[in-house]
Amino acid sequence: MLEARATFTGTSDYIASEDLQNSVNVSIALGRPLLIKGEPGTGKTMLARSIAEGMGMDLLIWNIKSTTKAKDGLYIYDTVQRLYDSQFGDHDVSDIRHYIRHGKMGEAFLSDKKVVLLIDEIDKADIEFPNDLLWELDVMSFDIPETGETVRANHRPAVIITSNAEKELPDAFLRRCVFHYISFPDAEMMKEIVRVHYPDLEQKLLEEAMKAFYWIRSIDGLQKKPSTSELLDWVQALTIGGISPAKISKELPFLGVLIKKDNDFGAVLQRLHSGQGMQRKSSGPGILRNW
Numbered sequence: 226m227l228e229a230r231a232t233f234t235g236t237s238d239y240i241a242s243e244d245l246q247n248s249v250n251v252s253i254a255l256g257r258p259l260l261i262k263g264e265p266g267t268g269k270t271m272l273a274r275s276i277a278e279g280m281g282m283d284l285l286i287w288n289i290k291s292t293t294k295a296k297d298g299l300y301i302y303d304t305v306q307r308l309y310d311s312q313f314g315d316h317d318v319s320d321i322r323h324y325i326r327h328g329k330m331g332e333a334f335l336s337d338k339k340v341v342l343l344i345d346e347i348d349k350a351d352i353e354f355p356n357d358l359l360w361e362l363d364v365m366s367f368d369i370p371e372t373g374e375t376v377r378a379n380h381r382p383a384v385i386i387t388s389n390a391e392k393e394l395p396d397a398f399l400r401r402c403v404f405h406y407i408s409f410p411d412a413e414m415m416k417e418i419v420r421v422h423y424p425d426l427e428q429k430l431l432e433e434a435m436k437a438f439y440w441i442r443s444i445d446g447l448q449k450k451p452s453t454s455e456l457l458d459w460v461q462a463l464t465i466g467g468i469s470p471a472k473i474s475k476e477l478p479f480l481g482v483l484i485k486k487d488n489d490f491g492a493v494l495q496r497l498h499s500g501q502g503m504q505r506k507s508s509g510p511g512i513l514r515n516w
């Protein structure tokens with residue numbers, strides 16, 4: 226079993242800036258949820274895994290969908306099973322406790338050790354969802370009226386909540402969280418990220434792929450800019466395909482790994498072939514300013 230550690234300092238497979246490490250440690254020290262926002266692919270979900278691994282705790286993941294209700298995280302009362310058992314089974318259906326199924330928050334509270342609880346993509350649920358969680362997250366307990374029981378956290382879990390959307394979360398909810406925005410990594414940090422995934426990657430291939438990637442991201446008006454996950458897949462595709470680094474910025478091989486929208490595809494290729502490609506602009510102003 227892993228030994229629990231007091232502070233988070235990142236892990237060998239996850240690059241965490243010092244700011245991010247501080248936010249994680251402050252939120253755990255204060256016993257407040259850490260709300261992580263950032264573009265898709267900026268490592269929000271992976272952060273929770275890294276905290277669990279780095280601090281020697283188990284991870285419980287509550288994936289939020291548009292239909293998820295706050296109460297689902299606490300428990301559900303399985304009336305269907307109880308009805309079934311009462312008609313066809315030989316169980317004693319009078320003890321309702323057998324039909325209480327704990328959700329991820331319930332499990333985290335009942336765990337006999339401190340765990341990391343990831344509430345992933347909270348913005349997928351309806352607007353009431355965050356507020357409906359407030360009370361239980363504050364007091365770390367909830368009642369089950371059907372059985373008259375109260376579930377209390379044995380150990381306050383480290384709660385990580387992620388959100389992709391621009392849309393604002395309710396003020397009352399924000400007040401109770403420590404907030405951290407993960408900015409899109411700059412090229413230096415991105416190189417480190419790629420390196421932890423592909424330590425043996427040829428340096429020249431990495432340089433060329435990064436140049437092309439940030440050039441694409443700098444094109445105005447793209448519907449969906451490629452993110453870290455797409456870059457990682459692309460680098461792998463380039464390696465497997467045996468693409469020579471010199472070809473990367475000229476031909477953008479396997480562009481479909483990076484770009485997923487028809488219009489963006491057209492826009493990138495048009496730029497590439499219109500004399501506004503990377504070759505010419507690399508000596509001029511503007512387009513490679515992010516690089």
Ligand SMILES: Nc1ncnc2c1ncn2[C@@H]1O[C@H](COP(=O)(O)OP(=O)(O)O)[C@@H](O)[C@H]1O
Pocket residue numbers: 238239240241263264265266267268269270271272418421453454457
């Ligand atoms: N800081 C980082 N260190 C290592 N890998 C990262 C980092 N940020 C993103 N990644 C990688 O990028 C991909 C997307 O990360 P993910 O956590 O799913 O992003 P998000 O949840 O923000 O959409 C994963 O493969 C992850 O390993």
Ligand SMILES: [Mg+2]
Pocket residue numbers: 269270271345387
């Ligand atoms: Mg995610």
